[in-house]
Amino acid sequence: MKDDIIIRVISNLLIPFIQLYALYVLAHGDLGPGGGFQGGVIFASSIILYVLVYGIDEGRKRAHQKITDVLNSVGVMIYGGIGVVCLFFGGYYLQYGKLPLGDLKHASHLGIYGIEIGVEVTVAAVMITIFFEMAGRKSD
């Protein structure tokens, strides 16, 4: 599809904005529809648009296999890790209020953000991995 000039130009323009929108959806999850899972899916859809326009090999250069393999797990470990860090500061599991990031309200807020970032990283990496696994098959 990269010979078609309209598609190529428009997707070149739009992909950075889609990724920015994904981060916006993540950050405004408590004020409107959004959150970690939705932001992750939108981010993955920007990579999928790139692959649809330029082909799988080009797309693989932008989203290396080793990076997505590692990021699959890192997000869940951020989520679980924040919970375990709360244990170290004397609270129950996932009790963000005990994190030393300011008063109770700010610590809770930042704790939830940390968790949502973890969720977004994992969801984006998993969606990209699933897409590359299913699109990259050569029919025998």
Add this chain to the structure above:
Amino acid sequence: MIEIIIGKYNYWIYITLMMIGFYAMIAKGNLIKKIIGMNIFQTAVILFYISTGKVWGGTAPILWDKAVIYDNPIPHVLMLTAIVVSVGTTAVAIAIVIRIYKEYGTMEEDAILEIERKQAEELRKGNTGQREI
């Protein structure tokens, strides 16, 4: 009677969608159609939960000075999880179907069962001398 149909229209919609999905999961022979039916089935349940969360005259559940009644945010939160579960199940199902296609060469359930039946027949025929139970 009319009150049951018009007043509870959300339940009728959810039941109709659920039965369409359920029928597709059971009666269709193509494996991809079964997966699509599964998606419709799960989406119907998601709609049901969200529809029970609406409160008369309520606004979106975000703190706002001018609002008095809010909708119930808990069904929305529960259904985020259910949507993720649905996506995960669809991904695993499609991965299994891709492998089935590579092994059997077809995606119709009847053809696959036929191939398996023939394989079991040949296995049994090759061993008729050894059966002594």
Add this chain to the structure above:
Amino acid sequence: MNIAEHFPALVIVIPLLFALITWLAGLINRAFCWVIALTITFLCFLMSFSILNTVMHTGRISYHMGAWEPPWGIEYAIDYLNGFVLVVVSFIAFIVTLYSRKSVGLEIDEEKSPAFYSLYMLLFTGLMGMTITGDIFNLYVFIEITSLSGYALIAIGRRRNSLMASFNYLILGTIAATFILIGIGYLYMVTGSLNMADLREKLPPLYHSRVVLTAFGFFTVGLSLKLALFPLHIWLPNAYTYAPSVVSAIMAATSTKVGAYAMLRILFTVFKVEFDLNVVPVTKILLVLSCIAIIAGSILAISQTNIKRMLAYSSVGQIGYIVLGTTMANQTAMTGSIIHILNHALMKGTLFLVAGCVVYKTGIEDISGLKGMGQKMPFSMAAFTVGALSMVGVPLTVGFISKWYLATGALKAGMWFILPIILISSLLSAIYFWRIIEGIYFAPAVSSQHSEVSTYRSLDHHNPHPVSRSRDDAPPGMLIPTLILAGLCIFFGIAAYIPVSVAEKAANMLLGGT
């Protein structure tokens, strides 16, 4: 920070995080995965043992996630029943992980083994989570984690029959889980709470409303499919037969038991005993279905020629025993039911592990391949004999204890017709197990060139022509876990007071005592 009070959360979090660390470690070197899985399952076994110990001394533990009070937050509530099932599940998972190294080397591609161990730890997380949680939506999430890992684990082997078996299990399992979700939605709609203890308080005035009855119906059907009660057991034989041996062992020994635990929770903790007896005669329906399951499972197992399929049908019968005990609503029968959760895990675990040993050594899954193995693989066949005697219900083994409690409970409830059913099914089990034992010890060995087409090329390079009658048992890594489970079958048959004391207290609590 007192770490012992956070064990309820850690016993879920640690396997979950290490499932992913296993995957990452597998990218570096594949040998790490087994070591990590072994350490983590052992750690979780120690933690669950400590939790059960605390419950026995101080009573019910309640852990509030994120320090939110129930009913607004998720609560992990552990009492006798919970703690008992936790210890059983983590112990069986540890033993099967110990066994799994060589077996996985044979039956699963080498490059998929990090993924296998990762999925195995996720299955373990899901099972522990289903057991420990006190919130019904959290129960649904963990049911789905368990099920998805199960579907992937069944399909990960090399046999192509396992793919269709896994797909069928996926479709049926998703229907069941969605029914459970609908039931949760109805209960939430009507009471506004998702916490099990809170629902127990809020539901009694609503027992006759149609919403609650429908919710109960959906729960029962969904959970019956997960635990493979009689008409809804269709997925089980194919899934257990064609899955890799380790997967059959862990799923047969644990995932149906945890499903039975979930049904006990919903029937007796969320809905009180009066509901089950008076409002909806669900105990009578389950009584009939479990009796049919007991007889049908045994009859269907007689005509099978594949070892694993025979053991799968026998599992269907044994699950009938567990449900039978819950329908009689007196303490002795319920004790028998809970103790059968432990006993069946031990017995079926032993039998499936022995089947895996035989597949590893000779590649044959057929019953005729077991002929004459008594001299070639004496220890494995001894374990098989102990497991078989236990299934039949010979005294001094573990199977006898649960059948005794079920029979006495049936007599106390005045249902004398249960006794002939238990006796007939024991007789039928004796028929199909005796046939195999006779073949093992009293028949000459069959050379592997003429027998059943090997399903797997045997990986045993030390003895390429296994026709000789010398001793050539499974490697110690696979033999020792099998013998441990077989030994426990006899140990808990003799020293039965140890698990029975916990089960009696659990039964008392379920039926409305303190």
